[in-house]
Amino acid sequence: MQEQPIRILYCTDFSENASRAFAYALEAAALRKGSELHLIHVIPEPDAQFWKSYIYDAEGDVDEKAKKDIDEKIDRDFRPRIPEGLVFKTAFRIGKSHSEILKYAEEIGAGLIVLGRQGTGALTSLFFGSVAEKVVKKASCPVLVIPPDK
Numbered sequence: 001m002q003e004q005p006i007r008i009l010y011c012t013d014f015s016e017n018a019s020r021a022f023a024y025a026l027e028a029a030a031l032r033k034g035s036e037l038h039l040i041h042v043i044p045e046p047d048a049q050f051w052k053s054y055i056y057d058a059e060g061d062v063d064e065k066a067k068k069d070i071d072e073k074i075d076r077d078f079r080p081r082i083p084e085g086l087v088f089k090t091a092f093r094i095g096k097s098h099s100e101i102l103k104y105a106e107e108i109g110a111g112l113i114v115l116g117r118q119g120t121g122a123l124t125s126l127f128f129g130s131v132a133e134k135v136v137k138k139a140s141c142p143v144l145v146i147p148p149d150k
Helices: 016-032 046-054 062-077 097-108 123-125 130-138
Strands: 009-012 037-045 087-094 113-115 143-146
Touching: 009 087, 009 097, 016 037, 016 130, 016 143, 037 062, 037 097, 062 087, 087 097, 097 113, 097 130, 113 130, 130 143
Parallel strands: 009 037, 009 113, 037 087, 113 143
Antiparallel strands: none
16 A cells, blocks of 8 residues: 655754755655655744845845745756655744744645754753754654654
8 A cells, every 4th residue: 555645844044954854764765655745944034134134235125035035045056966756845934933834834734743852951951952942842743853864
């Protein structure tokens, strides 16, 4: 009996470990023919205010400029790795990372969330990453958390 296709949500902050997690998301999508892979990047609101004020000119549509920059990074770092025939969709949100990830997962009916855990210190071993921890606790589907490479 063949597994049913699912929607896999891959979460990235463009860190090294998030990039490692992408390989796992790709593999999971490939295991179930007909699955979709969704990528989401969330800019935390305080960071969004910072780049609105300091990185870009105040003139023009700042959100469009940020989205264009993120799209270029996705086109360069992720799209070339997508196998032919795999449906790949992207989303960009501003807000609290865990909340936006969970909202988007519900919107698309995600069957799996994949994200990389950050940090390797003593506190991290207790609270394996605030975003990952909150997503694991509140997600309505399985969550695959990828630890940092040692």
